[in-house]
Amino acid sequence: MRAPWLISLLVGSVAFAAGPVAAPSAKADTRLGAPLLEQIASRDGELKVGDWVTYRISGGPGREAFWRFAIVAADRDGEGREGRWVEIDIGSHPNMVSPLSQLRMLMSRDQDGERNWKVRRVLMAHGTARPSEVDPAEVERLMGSGTGGGQGRASHPGARAVRGTPQRILTQAGSVQAEPVDLFYRGTRVRRIWMSPEIPVMGLAKIEIPGSGYTMEARDYGIGAEPMMVLPKPGTAPLSLEAIGVTPPNSRKENQP
Amino acid sequence: MRASRTALLTLLLLLPVASRAEQQLAVYPGAVHTRIGNELVIGGQLHRLAYFLTDDPVRKVAEHFHKQWREEGLPTTINAVGPEEFVVSSFRTREGLQRSVILRRHGNKTLGFTVLKDLWVEVKPPTAPFLALENTLLASDMVARDDGGNMQHRSLVVEGSLTEVADRLNRGLTQAGFHRVRRTDGRDGASKRVSLEFSRRGEQMVSVVSELGDGRVAVLQSWIGSDRPDGVANDVALDALRRQEAAR
Numbered sequence: 096m097r098a099p100w101l102i103s104l105l106v107g108s109v110a111f112a113a114g115p116v117a118a119p120s121a122k123a124d125t126r127l128g129a130p131l132l133e134q135i136a137s138r139d140g141e142l143k144v145g146d147w148v149t150y151r152i153s154g155g156p157g158r159e160a161f162w163r164f165a166i167v168a169a170d171r172d173g174e175g176r177e178g179r180w181v182e183i184d185i186g187s188h189p190n191m192v193s194p195l196s197q198l199r200m201l202m203s204r205d206q207d208g209e210r211n212w213k214v215r216r217v218l219m220a221h222g223t224a225r226p227s228e229v230d231p232a233e234v235e236r237l238m239g240s241g242t243g244g245g246q247g248r249a250s251h252p253g254a255r256a257v258r259g260t261p262q263r264i265l266t267q268a269g270s271v272q273a274e275p276v277d278l279f280y281r282g283t284r285v286r287r288i289w290m291s292p293e294i295p296v297m298g299l300a301k302i303e304i305p306g307s308g309y310t311m312e313a314r315d316y317g318i319g320a321e322p323m324m325v326l327p328k329p330g331t332a333p334l335s336l337e338a339i340g341v342t343p344p345n346s347r348k349e350n351q352p
Numbered sequence: 353m354r355a356s357r358t359a360l361l362t363l364l365l366l367l368p369v370a371s372r373a374e375q376q377l378a379v380y381p382g383a384v385h386t387r388i389g390n391e392l393v394i395g396g397q398l399h400r401l402a403y404f405l406t407d408d409p410v411r412k413v414a415e416h417f418h419k420q421w422r423e424e425g426l427p428t429t430i431n432a433v434g435p436e437e438f439v440v441s442s443f444r445t446r447e448g449l450q451r452s453v454i455l456r457r458h459g460n461k462t463l464g465f466t467v468l469k470d471l472w473v474e475v476k477p478p479t480a481p482f483l484a485l486e487n488t489l490l491a492s493d494m495v496a497r498d499d500g501g502n503m504q505h506r507s508l509v510v511e512g513s514l515t516e517v518a519d520r521l522n523r524g525l526t527q528a529g530f531h532r533v534r535r536t537d538g539r540d541g542a543s544k545r546v547s548l549e550f551s552r553r554g555e556q557m558v559s560v561v562s563e564l565g566d567g568r569v570a571v572l573q574s575w576i577g578s579d580r581p582d583g584v585a586n587d588v589a590l591d592a593l594r595r596q597e598a599a600r
Contacts, residue, residue, distance in 0.1 A: 186425075186427075187425075187427060188422075188425030188426075189425075190425040191425070192424065192425040192426065192444070192446070193425060193426045193427055193442075193443060193444050193445045193446060194445060194446070195427060195445065197445070197446075220445070222443075222445060223443050223445050223448055223450065223471050224448075225448055225472045323446060324446070325446055325447065325448075
């Protein structure tokens with residue numbers, strides 16, 4: 096089974112949304128290309144089981160997609176650490192009855208008091224394929240750069256993030272109190288991120304990209320999320336990174352601005 | 353008491369299977385739908401099939417399913433094969449199911465075949481003792497898991513004459529322990545046809561060989577594993593009976 100675009104979407108291609116999202120939690124961190132996942136991993140406090148949020152991504156007529164992020168269960172990882180199962184679905188309809196891609200991850204912290212959550216297990220499905228688990232031995236290589244506790248964060252010359260004054264904004268999920276974070280590159284505002292503690296899972300209310308006209312905004316959120324992925328049968332062969340087309344880290348080039 | 357408890361336990365164990373089996377075929381409002389077989393295995397995948405006829409135009413029927421499935425939030429495709437033929441499909445990615453409707457004009461009506469296909473379940477190849485014939489150009493298997501018994505079919509296109517292929521079938525099945533019950537020679541229009549019926553311990557094998565022209569024949573082999581009302585294959589039932597007798 097091949098799902099290269101899902102992996103790249105997760106690890107790198109969510110740049111427009113993910114990079115600047117990390118900014119509020121890392122002061123003037125302006126690294127581009129950090130995954131949205133990192134925003135979940137770096138959330139202060141606990142990941143509350145049952146929290147969910149759906150985003151609508153719009154790039155104009157006919158260019159619409161939906162993402163669902165949900166904390167669906169508590170569990171322990173292989174070393175007995177308490178963790179959370181997080182499901183991420185990408186689909187063409189907000190009800191997520193039949194998403195185009197599904198991802199389910201077990202996240203836990205190395206020790207009590209540590210801030211960042213790390214991905215320990217990954218299950219995924221693309222299209223109509225039955226979900227499979229990524230070989231646990233390769234999960235760290237797959238996710239390491241995205242959830243490594245902020246390692247590798249680097250500021251790009253010419254880029255800066257500016258926080259604004261919190262205000263009430265309207266999203267599809269209703270009006271929320273949100274703090275704007277503007278990301279400038281060489282003096283031009285390239286993204287505006289609205290962070291709100293009222294929105295669960297990531298605290299992300301809205302992202303605007305003026306240059307391309309794309310927006311990503313919370314559409315619905317709530318509590319009581321249930322697991323939706325149909326788990327693979329016991330004994331199903333795990334996916335390997337080579338099989339799903341991920342470039343080994345040694346050959347990955349830096350994402351230069 | 354014990355029997356009822358066992359029955360309840362069996363029912364509980366079967367519930368997940370039963371709920372999965374409840375997936376329905378797509379239905380066009382106001383049309384009578386006729387099932388084709390029950391559980392069909394085509395190309396190793398589970399299918400359910402039905403057909404319907406309606407006075408509505410092909411395009412209107414296609415748009416009905418396209419709209420309905422999109423509103424349900426399902427990824428949906430619609431393909432116009434020609435002006436009077438459409439294929440509409442939707443996918444339930446969480447369950448691995450595909451629903452399709454194949455529509456075409458038939459006289460002054462729209463003929464629709466509705467299909468439910470399980471994309472995740474892979475069924476083992478047929479277990480029927482079909483003969484593998486030399487010079488086979490094309491082969492297709494279908495299994496019908498009906499209530500009345502297990503039926504398996506294999507369709508072949510074979511290079512050879514009608515007489516030669518019928519003789520090969522006769523010899524092969526006789527060597528496999530089958531007893532020929534009947535041979536019927538007939539015609540289907542201009543083409544000759546031979547029907548051979550065999551039996552072996554309650555199993556039935558029917559082979560129909562038909563001329564296709566250009567030195568090719570079509571062979572339809574049908575194997576019926578049971579004529580029992582409970583659907584248990586005869587050979588399985590006989591084996592069980594023998595084991596019981598041996599145990600006594």
